[in-house]
Amino acid sequence: xxxxxxxxxxxxxxxxxxxxxxxxxxxxxxxxxxxxxxxxxxxxxxxxxxxxxxxxxxxxxxxxxxxxxxxxxxxxxxxxxxxxxxxxxxxxxxxxxxxxxxxxxxxxxxxxxxxxxxxxxxxxxxxxxxxxxxxxxxxxxxxxxxxxxxxxxxxxxxxxxxxxxxxxxxxxxxxxxxxxxxxxxxxxxxxxxxxxxxxxxxxxxxxxxxxxxxxxxxxxxxxxxxxxxxxxxxxxxxxxxxxxxxxxxxxxxxxxxxxxxxxxxxxxxxxxxxxxxxx
Amino acid sequence: xxxxxxxxxxxxxxxxxxxxxxxxxxxxxxxxxxxxxxxxxxxxxxxxxxxxxxxxxxxxxxxxxxxxxxxxxxxxxxxxxxxxxxxxxxxxxxxxxxxxxxxxxxxxxxxxxxxxxxxxxxxxxxxxxxxx
Numbered sequence: 001x002x003x004x005x006x007x008x009x010x011x012x013x014x015x016x017x018x019x020x021x022x023x024x025x026x027x028x029x030x031x032x033x034x035x036x037x038x039x040x041x042x043x044x045x046x047x048x049x050x051x052x053x054x055x056x057x058x059x060x061x062x063x064x065x066x067x068x069x070x071x072x073x074x075x076x077x078x079x080x081x082x083x084x085x086x087x088x089x090x091x092x093x094x095x096x097x098x099x100x101x102x103x104x105x106x107x108x109x110x111x112x113x114x115x116x117x118x119x120x121x122x123x124x125x126x127x128x129x130x131x132x133x134x135x136x137x138x139x140x141x142x143x144x145x146x147x148x149x150x151x152x153x154x155x156x157x158x159x160x161x162x163x164x165x166x167x168x169x170x171x172x173x174x175x176x177x178x179x180x181x182x183x184x185x186x187x188x189x190x191x192x193x194x195x196x197x198x199x200x201x202x203x204x205x206x207x208x209x210x211x212x213x214x215x216x217x218x219x220x221x222x223x224x225x226x227x228x229x230x231x232x233x234x235x236x237x238x239x240x241x242x243x244x245x246x247x248x249x250x251x252x253x254x255x256x257x258x259x260x261x262x263x264x265x266x267x268x269x270x271x272x273x274x275x276x277x278x279x
Numbered sequence: 280x281x282x283x284x285x286x287x288x289x290x291x292x293x294x295x296x297x298x299x300x301x302x303x304x305x306x307x308x309x310x311x312x313x314x315x316x317x318x319x320x321x322x323x324x325x326x327x328x329x330x331x332x333x334x335x336x337x338x339x340x341x342x343x344x345x346x347x348x349x350x351x352x353x354x355x356x357x358x359x360x361x362x363x364x365x366x367x368x369x370x371x372x373x374x375x376x377x378x379x380x381x382x383x384x385x386x387x388x389x390x391x392x393x394x395x396x397x398x399x400x401x402x403x404x405x406x407x408x409x410x411x
Contacts, residue, residue, distance in 0.1 A: 095397035129397070146288040152396040176295040185283040188291050 001140075001160045001279040003198075004030040007045020008271035010170070010204050010218070010240035011071050018246035023273025026071040027169050027240065029200065033160040036138025039063045040156060040167050045273065046075035054080040058087075062137050064130075065093035066169060067153035068104055076105070077114050085122040090137075094144075094152040095129035102127040130154060147171045148188040149217035155192035163279035166196035166233065169240045172217045179226045193231035197279050200271060201228060203238035206253060221253045225260040225268060234265040241271075283333070289393050289401040290314060297404070306393075308402040311336045311364060323386060323409060325378030336360065343376040350375075363390035363403045373410055385410050 007013075007025030014024035026043025037053075039046060042063055053061065061081055066072060081087040093101045102118065105127070109118050118125065134143040139161075144154040147168055155168035173179060173188050184190045193199050204218035219227070221238065228236040238257055241250055250270050257268035286294075290308060297304040297317045305316035305324075313336050321327045324343070331339075337355055345353045353374060355361040362370035369391040377383050388407035395401055 097394075097396060097398040145285075146395070148288060148292065175292075176299055183283065185285050186291060186294065188288055191285050 001031060001033040001158070001163045001165065003165065003277040003279065004032075004049075005045075005271055005273055005275045006030060006049045007041075007043045007075075007273060008169075008200075008239050008241060009043075009071075010202070010242055012243045013044045013071075013074075014243040018248075021247040021272065022241060022250055022270055025273055026074065027066075028075060029167065031140065031158055031165065034139035036140050037061060038137055038140055038142070038158065040158075041066055041072045041169065042076045042079065043071050043073075044075045044078075047078040047080075050075075050078070050080035050082075054084065059084075060088050062090045062092065064142065064156055065091065065154075066156065066167070067094060067149065067151055069151065069170070070108065072170075073105060073108060077109055077116065082121045082123045082125065085124075087123040088126075089123050090126045090128055092128050092130050094146070094154050096152065100127065101129060143192075145189060145192050147192070148173060148175050150215075153217075155189045157192045157196065160279075164196040164198075165279060166193040166199040166201075166231075168192055168199070168201050170217055171202045171227075172215070172219055172223075173227045174219070174223045175215065179223060179230065184230065187227070187230065189227070190231055193227065193233055195232055197234040198237065198277065199228050199231065199233040199235070200237045200239045202240045203253065203257065204240050204242045206256070209242075221257050222260055225257050228268070229262045233263065236261070236263070236268040237271040237275075238268055239271045284308075286314065287395070287401045289395050293393055293402075293404050303407050305339075305405050305407070306402060307336045307360065307364065307405070309400050313339045314402070320407070323376075323378060323384060323407060325380030325382060331379075336364075342379055346375045348373065359388050359390035360403055360405045363392050363405070367392045367394070367400060 006028040009026050025045035027041040028043050028045030029040040031038045130144050141159045143157045147155045149170045158165040201224045202219045203221045203224040205220045207222050210220035254270045261267050294315045303320035308314050340355045359370035359372050371389045373387045386407050387410040390405040393401045
C-alpha cells in the first residue's frame with residue numbers, strides 16, 4: 001500500500017513562508033495498491049492530486065470523506081478529473097437520515113458558494129453512503145466507525161495484504177474524560193486504530209491549548225499519543241495541524257510527542273505534504 | 280485486544296454526558312444490556328456501577344423489583360425503558376422499586392431511544408429520580 005500526503009493542515013489552508021516545510025493544504029491522502037486508488041478526504045490538497053491523476057490518464061477514482069466540514073471537501077470543485085467526461089468518480093461519505101450525501105455536498109458546490117453545480121460536472125459522479133460493515137474497493141478493504149467530532153464523522157481503516165492504515169484526521173477521543181481511565185470498548189475510534197501499522201491522527205492542539213478548545217472536536221498532541229499507545233499502533237503521524245502553528249511550532253509539538261511515546265515502533269512524526277510512505 | 284463489545288459513538292457520547300450530570304441516568308445498549316449508570320443513579324439503585332458492571336437489563340429490572348401504582352410487579356415490557364427499547368419512542372411512568380440496598384423508593388422515570396444519524400437504534404437512555 002503506497003500512501004502520499006497531499007494535505008495535512010486542519011481547518012483552513014495556510015500558505016506562506018512559515019508553513020513551507022509541513023505544508024498549508026487541508027486534508028487529502030492518496031492510497032494506492034495493486035492498481036486501486038482511493039483518496040481520503042478532499043481538502044485543498046486534492047487539487048494537486050487531481051492534476052497528477054489527469055496527467056496520468058486515470059479514469060476511475062474513489063474519494064472517501066471522513067465528514068463534510070469545509071476543510072475536508074473544499075478542494076472538490078478544483079479536482080481536475082471532475083471535468084473529464086471519461087472519468088468515473090465514486091464519492092463515499094457518512095450517512096444521514098435527513099439528506100443524501102449529494103444534497104449535503106451540494107450545499108457547498110452550488111450557488112451562491114460555487115459557480116458550478118454538481119449536475120454540470122462532466123465526470124460520472126456517484127455519491128454513496130459508506131456501508132455498515134467492511135467493503136472492498138478493488139484491492140483495498142475498508143471499514144469505518146463514527147468518531148467523536150461535531151457532526152457525523154468517520155474514521156477509516158484501510159487494509160491490503162495485511163497492512164493496515166488508520167485514518168482519523170479529526171477526532172476528540174478524550175472529550176470529558178481522561179483516556180487512561182477508559183477501557184478500550186469505551187474509546188471512540190478504537191476499532192479503527194487497533195493494531196494498525198500506521199495511524200494518521202488529529203493532534204491539533206498542545207496540552208496548554210486544549211483546555212480552551214474542549215468540544216471543538218480535536219485532540220491534543222498528548223491525547224493523540226495516548227490514543228495511539230492504547231491502540232498499539234506501529235507508527236503515529238501527527239495530523240490536522242492548526243493554522244496558527246508554524247513549522248517551528250510543529251517541530252516542538254513533535255518533540256513533545258516523542259517524549260510521551262511508549263510504543264515499540266518508530267517515534268511519532270509530523271504529517272507533511274509530499275510525504276510518501278509504503279506499508 | 281478487548282473482550283468486551285465496542286460501544287458505538289452514540290453510547291460513548293451518551294455516557295460522557297451522563298457522567299457529568301447530577302441527574303440519575305442509566306444507559307442500555309441495543310441488545311438490552313445495562314452498560315452504564317452514573318453516580319447519582321447509584322444512590323437510587325443502592326449499588327455502584329463498579330459493583331454491578333455490565334449486566335442484562337432483565338437482570339437489572341429483576342434486582343430492583345419494580346411495582347406499579349397498584350402494587351403489582353411490573354415486567355420489563357411495561358416499564359418506560361422496555362417501551363423505549365421495543366417501540367423506539369419516549370415513555371414515562373411513576374413506579375416503586377426496591378434498591379439493591381433494600382430500601383423501597385418511589386421514582387419517576389423517563390426513557391428515550393438513542394437513534395444515530397442514520398436512524399440506527401443504539402440503545403436507550405433512562406432518567407429516573409425519587410419522587411416521594
